[in-house]
Amino acid sequence: MRLHGYFRSSAAWRLRIALALKGLAREDVFVHLRRGEQRAPAHLARNPQGLVPVLELDDGTMLTQSLAILDWLEETHPAPSILPEGAIERARARAFALAIACEIHPVQNLRVLNRLRREAGFDDAGVAAWARETNAEGLAACEALVADRPGGFLFAGRPTIAEICLVPQLGNARRFGVDVARFSRLLAAEAAALALPAFAEAAPERQPDAE
């Protein structure tokens, strides 16, 4: 499998973690988002949305959207599972992952920040404040969703899609200057996850295309 991604893309980061958790080897292909390579014809042929990640299978099939790819991985390589046991707990883990993937990530991604520069006249400070506030508000809601859950990992005695989405989003939040110390339950889950090589080795600064 080839993962078309970018070191700083938190959606690609999710897949680096999941592939490693499931023990699947990957070849990395780097798409430089800040240079606009995601809008080049070569990448648009892989994904008309002009986004990373794209997971290219050995037969050339291109899969897009990180959460859809996580479900595909779970269906085709079920062990170890990245979902909890039980339909209600799975619904809660999925809701937590979607609270990040639908409510935080899209509102602070490069495309929206560029739109704010172009259409709202935001400068660097304005963009940074927008990203910081949307991360802080969104993570506060995530903390509320899990505050009463004991232990390290959130929904099982092992990592699930919840941590796969959380760890990259906390990385984004710190990069945008959010004081994450008040999210104590989220930080406990992050610490449990980062003790595993699959999480530690997926960090942006450890990727070959890191700048």
Next chain:
Amino acid sequence: MRLHGYFRSSAAWRLRIALALKGLAREDVFVHLRRGEQRAPAHLARNPQGLVPVLELDDGTMLTQSLAILDWLEETHPAPSILPEGAIERARARAFALAIACEIHPVQNLRVLNRLRREAGFDDAGVAAWARETNAEGLAACEALVADRPGGFLFAGRPTIAEICLVPQLGNARRFGVDVARFSRLLAAEAAALALPAFAEAAPERQPDAE
């Protein structure tokens, strides 16, 4: 089951469709988003994110995030299925649904539009232009994802999560003034879906709280 929603919420609309497709009765509870009822303590107790929809099960369990609830419905009430056959086709249908749920819907929802008013000084026209353009761009990407697929329904000979997410988003796009005529493949899927009572009866204007 009780569905806490709002006639115009496209995420609640998705669940109205899915519950009807699966033949499941629901009791509606109305949360008036424009009056801010989603931020009242009663609703925050159901969902700390302050969002609709919330699906309340008969034992009082509250499920949140429409896509997580669709997965829960599929697990617990598998027939008729709202996913296609085959892991690759399921991945494509999920990616299409997420292209709406992650890339379009969050960038044009009420929370972001209110943030634009508050922090970017957008007026009604500015907010309307932002919503129109994000819908138009996002639906153009969706059209590209499925342009070469024959037939009415997108991923199966029956509706899936793709149409469940598409029909409400096309409704939003029209409301924001997008000229959707150029999205011919999406419109064909919408027409196939709206021929079914489950889709037709879920429309916002047919809900008791419509204004």
